Amino acid sequence: MFNLPRYLKLLNPKLITQHVLSGDWLVLIAGLLCVLYLFQTLWSGEHAAKVQIRLGDKIYATYSLNQQREVHVHGKLGDAVIVIAQGKARFSKSPCTTQYCVHQGWLSHAGQAAICLPNQISLELMGDAKPYDALNY
Amino acid sequence: MKNTHIQTTVDDHRIAKLAAFAILLHMVEAVIPSPLPGVKPGIANIVTLYVLYQYGFATAAWVSILRVFASSLLLGQFLSPTFILSLSGAVVSLAALWLAMHLPKRYFGPVSLSILAAFGHIAGQLLLVRFWLIPHAGVAYLIPVFASAALFFGLINGLITAKLLYNKR
Structure with a gap:
């Protein structure tokens, strides 16, 4: 057909x-x-320089990816652990039931994001200059 | 018992027939597996475009919107996010067609209209996704893929429409 x-x-x-x-x-x-x-x-494929952690609708913190670090963030459900290492970042522990954020794994490129809706925490990787600012209004 | 009749015009019958054809194409497309959800040839849009050329904008709009509603009922997606996405795509794509049909006909044929409508379609859907379903910049990553698909399928659908219109005359 x-x-x-x-x-x-x-x-x-x-x-x-x-x-x-x-x-x-x-x-x-x-x-x-x-x-x-x-x-x-x-799709610049640009390696990210920073990770921005958001809690609810506020920016919680912004860290350089050029370090080894564990960040504990207290979200709506409980403590989430975000690991930063070798220019990458990921959720390594989250109190949410779905665990989508953890399964998403390492983020390394500018523009990538991991969102944990139940716990209201999100990660967004940024380059030195945010590549698509115009879409963010 | 009183016999009630809904008066139907020739136009109504024509719209119904054309919409039925568009729905058929939509159904055919629904069973084709797609590498990425949302990337589809959009062959039902050939009908919309053809109707626009043959019978004008109002008929095309009717056919397109009826197709969205009826197809979603047949596929069991009525009022689901899929349906709303489909509807927003169709509405923005019709808006793009309405603007594009005022371009000089000598230079801009069905291929232009088809490509512009395809871009309108993804623009409508992506705006909805961005502001309603996934209110986050993460969707931006997929935009280039959708845009390439729109350009590619818009071109082919435009060629098919041109061929249909040309053969008819």
Whole structure:
């Protein structure tokens, strides 16, 4: 009924030259630039420099990732332990029942985040300059 | 017993037929496995675009919104987050189409409209995800993937629509 190879065959040169008008090329190129720009800004792959810990709606603390450290944060349910080591950070202990935050493991790139909703604690890794400030309003 | 009749017009019948076709495509797509939730070809949008060209914006909007409602009922997702996402995508994508249809027709064909609608679709969904489902910047990581998919599938769907319109004339 619906087969992918046949669907992809629609990308043939004849069909493209026949149906893509000059303005369409403009839209296509603009779209491509837009996608490239998004990849570059959001997937910079930049190693993070700092970790920001949030408790509820407030910023609890910001630490450099360039250290070995255990941070104990008292959340809504109890004590959570956040470990910082070798430019990475993770939840190593959390009182929540789901443990999603712990299973998420090490975060190392700027922009990555781990959120523990039950305990209301979140980690967000940041580069030297936050890469997508514009999206944060 | 009084016999009550709802008066239906030719337009209503046409909208119903076209919406049924869009729903069919939506169903077909629902069973195709996707590498990432949310990345879909959006082949039902071909119908919306085709209808926009053939019958105008109002009919296209009807077909698109009816498709979202009926498909979610058939898939058992009515009023679930999936449905709301689908609806917000459709609404923003229609808004994008409405703006794009005023571009000069000589230079901007179905391919432009399809790509712009696809971008509108993900923009609508991502805004909703950002502000309602996952109010955190973590979603930003997936935006480039969604944007590439929108561009790619927008192009192919636009070509299909162009082919359908062209063959008809």
